[in-house]
Amino acid sequence: MTTSLPPDISATALERALEDFRGVVGAEHVLTAEEQTADFRDPFWHRDWDDYEAAAVVQPASVEEIQAIVRLANEHRVPLWTTSTGRNNGYGGSSPRVRGSVVVNLRRMNQVLEINEELGYAVVEPGVRWFDLYEAIQAGGHRLMLSCADLGWGSVVGNTLDHGATYLPYGVDMAAACGMEVVLADGELLRTGMGAMPGNQAWHTYKRGLGPTLDQLFMQSNFGIVTKMGVWLMPYPETYMPFWVRVPRDDDLATLVDTLRRLELDDTIRMVPQILNTVLFAAVLSRRTDWWDGDGPIPEPVIDKIAKQLEVGRWMMRAALYGDEVVVDHRFAKLKEAFERIPGCEVWGTKTKPEDAAELTHPAELIQAGVPNLGWNHMTGWYGGEESGGHVGFSPVAPLTGHDALAVRDLMRGLIEGRAELDYMGALIPINARSFIHVTMVIFDVANEQHCRGAYDTCKLLVREAAERGYGEYRAHLDFMDLAADQYSFGDHAYRRFVETIKDAVDPNGILAPGKQGIWPAGLRDQARR
């Protein structure tokens, strides 16, 4: 395979740019040959397709090196695509939207710069994984809990910048981040919020500054490269109590969701649960071949059989309580009573202490305690096994009502089973008391090209059908990023035009992550929308 080149850049021009990058980071930190960059490809994109192939991967070790790379990229007009650890799996991994981009990967910037126990926050570089931050907290003997994502190998910063969910109380509304440092497209260094004042002590404690607050402008966008971020940590509560809610019938989802909303609105539950259907739980706990090897989606009776044998019901919710023991006791009794009004619903949980949480064995109970692990990743092997299992996430947002939960389920299930002939695997993630993200895990065998193509085509169908009903994606894979963004068309695409006006102003050469979330620089815009 020849090297992928960026638009309008010759092989010689690219080589000149890479030579300059080598001068900044050292030759060993500019990866070009395929065997070196393999770890940075989207693992769930078919191996024979090169649509999102990077030209090279550059791994700087400092803010100054990033600034130098950005300045050189402007000179050479080479598009960059930033990844932190590069584990944005299901949405493109470390692959760039524009073929031939140079991936700026920040794994080497992996320092936990500060942990402040008194005020409950850490400051991290983008290469810091959930594993790393957890370990640093433990090593320092800090009694602080980290609201972490499902998979511990991900970057704290990277997950945050892509609006990724985390599950502890500070995961509600994705509210854990506070205060950033950012390298801009011209190589300048900006600090957000109170950090814009030299020596200000409230940078990571107060969420705003004087004037407009820019933190969210640097999320899901291509206006800068975030080099530092504050992340709030929760002091150990007296009691940690993971609990489970299981319902026997598919339509019980509606009552489950309505009950949950009331319990979140009245503060009985304050964290980010997950509500998974039978097949998704089966993927976490088993392989598809354990249950079914026929063509097409798993039939209803088999789903019922799985529900019974794995004891996961038709829907099961993972959740947890945190707080003083007397409060946790009251809340558990209250929520148990509320959920168990659903006929056949069962609720159970076990109290423990945060300091003992690492000894728990269920991956969900660890995640909800802020102990990062990789247990949830087992689901990826549902179709292809460990070697060639892949998934892509189709993830619309809806109000947290039973009505909307059934509507989204019916839409997703109908299209995935009926059109793509795949199993419907749904996870509702109530990100706050008022809305949920329906992560539709489209799981497939990456080694099977037809299978692979079908999965991505299905997602594109889902984007359109969901938007017609008023449900929009919270995040999108490279392959349908533009299509997803197209749906946000109010006022003749006023949002996109406004954001792209900003893009052209702050990155006139369009070198930072062109196409990210459908935001294109002027030079590539017409081509991208043709």
Add this chain to the structure above:
Amino acid sequence: MTTSLPPDISATALERALEDFRGVVGAEHVLTAEEQTADFRDPFWHRDWDDYEAAAVVQPASVEEIQAIVRLANEHRVPLWTTSTGRNNGYGGSSPRVRGSVVVNLRRMNQVLEINEELGYAVVEPGVRWFDLYEAIQAGGHRLMLSCADLGWGSVVGNTLDHGATYLPYGVDMAAACGMEVVLADGELLRTGMGAMPGNQAWHTYKRGLGPTLDQLFMQSNFGIVTKMGVWLMPYPETYMPFWVRVPRDDDLATLVDTLRRLELDDTIRMVPQILNTVLFAAVLSRRTDWWDGDGPIPEPVIDKIAKQLEVGRWMMRAALYGDEVVVDHRFAKLKEAFERIPGCEVWGTKTKPEDAAELTHPAELIQAGVPNLGWNHMTGWYGGEESGGHVGFSPVAPLTGHDALAVRDLMRGLIEGRAELDYMGALIPINARSFIHVTMVIFDVANEQHCRGAYDTCKLLVREAAERGYGEYRAHLDFMDLAADQYSFGDHAYRRFVETIKDAVDPNGILAPGKQGIWPAGLRDQARR
């Protein structure tokens, strides 16, 4: 007094613009004569000074009228300054930063567009006051509490856009707003978050969209005119319990703050308290002449006398609990025990129910129940009485530690008593568990020109001295907006340059609120910074 004119605009040119505005909104909604615009002046700016005098006030009644005005302003190059109700008192009221701007005042757009009880939110226009929204909730029989500001005459939207504090649980981190509609500088209409998708149901339930979230970009800025906003409302808790914490010595502030931080971090207290010093409480409850009529600041023995007689201690905190009665009981017992470890500290409170809160008499207990009133405004008359009392807020942010609380107090008190010879009146507003805003109420007699000048000069001194110690303003009065913004100079003013690059791109004629929070359009930038 002749009409103030905007920079580089003749009286004839202004009149042509006003004539066009009359064509849009009707002649009766373009106010020009002094007696008509008096209600829109900064009430605390000396009457003989015209630095922030508007040329006229235009009052549109619809989004379409705002769009038309903005387009005409571009044609005529007339700067606009948007106010909602225009009650931004202490920070400039309804006055524009640039003399001769046309104030676009939105009092006529006062519709509560929606109240959704199931999902707990309302959608309001910018002219809706706290009073109006509260009344609409009551009229609809909704069991929902509104996190409101201290003064009920203010605009829900206006307060939110200026980062104003509110005090119920949803006031923590100023988190109640969700989803906006905005008229841009070119007259286009944009919706933020999920609202960018036509017909999306999650606009006011999910805080983000696909791509960068713009809501905070439209706060404390001049990039658009917000015409609709979602605001979250909290379902009635079983129990509402306002409580008070009083400490006898000035230095008890440190332990009070450290104790509060721990109780907020462990979720015992979740709302936005206020910690007021003796003199500020005295201003709420009495007049200065009741205690002292000498020159210079009130002497220490008199402060102690006030503390005793009014039973407000040297510092007193207003706060409240919300929730199930058993949880409130547990939390009150816990916090009482924690605070009363401070020698001489007293803690008391009374349980009630949200549905009975309107019958409470203390303004703070009403505010914390979301019942808007004007009781807190009494403090403004400390020096000048009801007729000519004025105040300006100097409001730096600091981490929520006892150390920082004493440092900020000492700095403020030293300068205000020592240099300005005014009384030090401090209110700490812990906006979250990690930081507080120290609202320094500089109260003076507006009728006394020397007094007035002294107050504003003092604030400028405070801005500089606080910044040297790493404390920055969260909000600033027109008269020292630029100076406050100057302090955010990290990276050779990288923040300001980035924000002004956006300003030039999205508002090339610089017609929207030039100078707001120190953000200037290209055409006025050099002049403003000379």
